[in-house]
Structures are given as structure tokens and as C-alpha cells.
Amino acid sequence: MSHRVAVIGSGIIGLSTAVCIARSIPDVSVTVISDRPWQETTSYGAGGLWMPYSLGDAQDPELVKKWGKITHEHLERELQSRDAGKKGVFPVTGHEFFKEGPDAHPDPPWRDVVSRFAHATPRELYQFHPHEFKHGWVFSTIICEPRRYLPCLEEEILARGGGFVRKRVGDIYRDLGQAYDLVVNCTGLGARDLVGDQAIAPVQGQVLRVNAPEIKHYYGFDDTTYVIPNTDTVVLGGSTDRVAPDTVNAATDDELSRDILDRCSAYLPSLTAVDLASSSVEKWSGLRPVREAIRLELEEPPPATSDGNETAVPVVHNYGHGGSGFTLFWGCAAEAANLVRKQLNRAADG
DSSP: OOEEEEEEOOSHHHHHHHHHHHHHSSSEEEEEEESSOGGGSHHHHOOOBOSOOSOOTTOOHHHHHHHHHHHHHHHHHHHTSTTHHHHTEEEEEEEEEESSOTTTSOOOGGGGTSSOEEEOOHHHHHHHSTTTOOEEEEEEEEEEOHHHHHHHHHHHHHHTTOEEEEOOOSOHHHHHTTTOSEEEEOOGGGHHHHSOOTTEEEEEEEEEEEOOTTOOSEEEOSSSOEEEEOSSOEEEEOOOEEOOTTOOOOOOOHHHHHHHHHHHHHHSGGGGGOOTTSTTOEEEEEEEEEEEEEEEEEEOOOOOOTTSOOOOOOEEEEEEETTOHHHHHHHHHHHHHHHHHHHHHHHHHO
């Protein structure tokens, strides 16, 4: 008998979790349920850089390293596949520069996850803005381009017999309890309303997507100024603005767009050729789901009701990844799938 599993959420966390479940658990039917397609998620606008970023203050760095390492190893395998180009997965050199010295910016825990990590040389620091930067990292990393990778995940889900349902889930037990054996909650900011999690908050990020084929590598110049190459465009960022908890839409701001371009072009002068009025420039804004710490756990169902109308199902929660969705997605998806497998086996053993 096939197990029926619903995954709520169609961003990188939801789609990758659905794929991991379909790959690792035999006789499972996976349905992705979301009120919007992946093209309308925060994941769609991301730059796709592998590097931990914008996580909650209480997040365990060892878990970030663990999930990030699993994701990095997965992306390394994708790099060696025949579909790397189709999926938008390619290697780049990353440069992260700081205006303070190494005491203020010690080496990150993930330095031994990447294949190369070094401190920037004086020459590398000097070439972008003489005397401004005091310290920096130069490292190998990987781009996983969302607009190419997400549709590939969708294709795999369908190829493995899964399905997609467009609907808004207001109550997991009432809406899904009778139709599924287990539900995985990958709703990001939606968890605030769906499961009443007040610990998750929206952090707005705005980027520009421009034509700049001369830029082949990642550059980060402070907490919010960065340049990320994609296949056909380059992503310029950005911002990290906390907004009201009930914010659901992230409108772009023209002044912020000008500020982003000015900041990036101050370090990479070729970007001064970008015309913000051009139709080739895309302005995009999204809401990062930042939580004090990522929630990745199994929630047991409540006891059956006295009238026998049992609609409660076990729920695996996997949300709150902030700006690190494309850095942690596969590690978190694999762990969520493992929780699903254990719960289904436990239920079968009865």
C-alpha cells in the first residue's frame, strides 16, 4: 500500500524535500500543495549562492555546517552530471571583503566544507577600493541558479509519480488529515499563520538582475552589497530590512534600486553601464523567512477526538531558513525525509 505524503510549500525547501522523500522512500506518493507556483516564491528571486547568510541569532552553527556540507556535496555531484547546465549549477570563486580586520571576522565554520579557502592578499584587497578593506576571504563555491533548478525539481517530482495541487491550506488537520498519512510543512513565512509560529519573521531583500557578462564570480563587499553571477544575468544586492510581521508582499523601491546599483558599481565600475530604465533590468523584492533557529522536527499528532472523527496526522516541520535556502536545502531535505521514513515505518509496525 502506498504511503500518502503531502508537502506544503513550493519553494526550494518544499520541492527539494518532496524529491528527497520520493527518492528515498519506496511506495510513497508525494503531493506538493501550495497556494502559488514556484515562480512566485522567494526562492525564485534568489541568487543561488552557496554560502550561509541571514540566519537567526539562535541558529546552531554546527547544524548549519552539517546541512551546508550535505548540500555542498550534493551540488558537487550535480556539477558532475550531464544536466549541470540545464540545472544552472556551476562553480565560481567567491570573494568576501571586510572593512574591519580578522579579529572582527574570524574564519567561518564552513571554511573546511569548500574545496579552497584562503585569506585575501593585500593585492586582492587593494584592487577594489584602495585602503578601504582590511580583511577578506577567497574561496571556491557553487551557484545553484533558482530559475533553472526549481523547474528541474518539479520535473523530477512528476516523473516519480508525484503531483501538484494549487490551494491554500488553512488548517493542516482539517484540510489534509483525511487524505494523507503524513504532512511536511515547508511553508516558510506561512508557518506564522498555519501553525501559529510567532518566532518566524519576514526580512525583506531587494535585488537587481542585470546583463553584465564580464562578471563571472561572486563578490561580497559588506553585509548587504553583493554581486552573484547567474547563467544569463548577474544579481546585484541588496538589502536586509525587517518589516512588519504580517507583511505578505514585498514591493520594490526605486530609490533602493538606485542605491544597490551605486554601491555595486562603486566596486565594479563596469556596472556603471547598467541603465535602470532599461527593460533588460529586472527589479525584484522578496521576504526571507528568518526564524531564531530553523525548525526541523517531527510533531506527533494530537490524541483522537472523542467522536471518532480523527483527522490528525503527524507533521514534519522544515522551515525558517532565512537567506540560506540554497545553502542548506539538500541537507535539511534529507533530514526531513529521514524523519518521514521513520514515522511511516513506525506507523506500519503499528
